[in-house]
Amino acid sequence: MITALREAGFLAVEAEGDRCHARLWASSVDFTATPDGDHWQLALHWPVRASAAQRAEWSATHPTAPMDIHNGETRLTMRVAKDDPQSLPLWAALAEEAVAQLIRWRRAQRQPGEGY
Numbered sequence: 001m002i003t004a005l006r007e008a009g010f011l012a013v014e015a016e017g018d019r020c021h022a023r024l025w026a027s028s029v030d031f032t033a034t035p036d037g038d039h040w041q042l043a044l045h046w047p048v049r050a051s052a053a054q055r056a057e058w059s060a061t062h063p064t065a066p067m068d069i070h071n072g073e074t075r076l077t078m079r080v081a082k083d084d085p086q087s088l089p090l091w092a093a094l095a096e097e098a099v100a101q102l103i104r105w106r107r108a109q110r111q112p113g114e115g116y
Helices: 002-007 052-061 087-109
Strands: 011-016 019-023 030-036 039-046 067-070 073-081
Touching: 002 011, 002 019, 039 087, 052 067, 052 087, 073 087
Parallel strands: none
Antiparallel strands: 011 019, 019 030, 030 039, 039 073, 067 073
């Protein structure tokens, strides 16, 4: 998976045991790729708690990359077959779209005077 992630253009790719860590772009948070049978479970956590309605709408629109809450943060996940590196660009696009949406949701949650 390390080679596939690097070839797909992800940055800061590292292994920690069986799990891989990588970044969508240089200043983004890490996402993980964890082996799960003949698949990899890709997961990106973002420090915002999206509402159940927001997560449900996202997941209905993007069924291959649903959102949930994990450890108090919104998590985007996607399962990809180990022999399908072509799915990694799709993950990158969905993760970028999710991050943009999560930022908008976080900004909408801010209290007056909390900043931008």
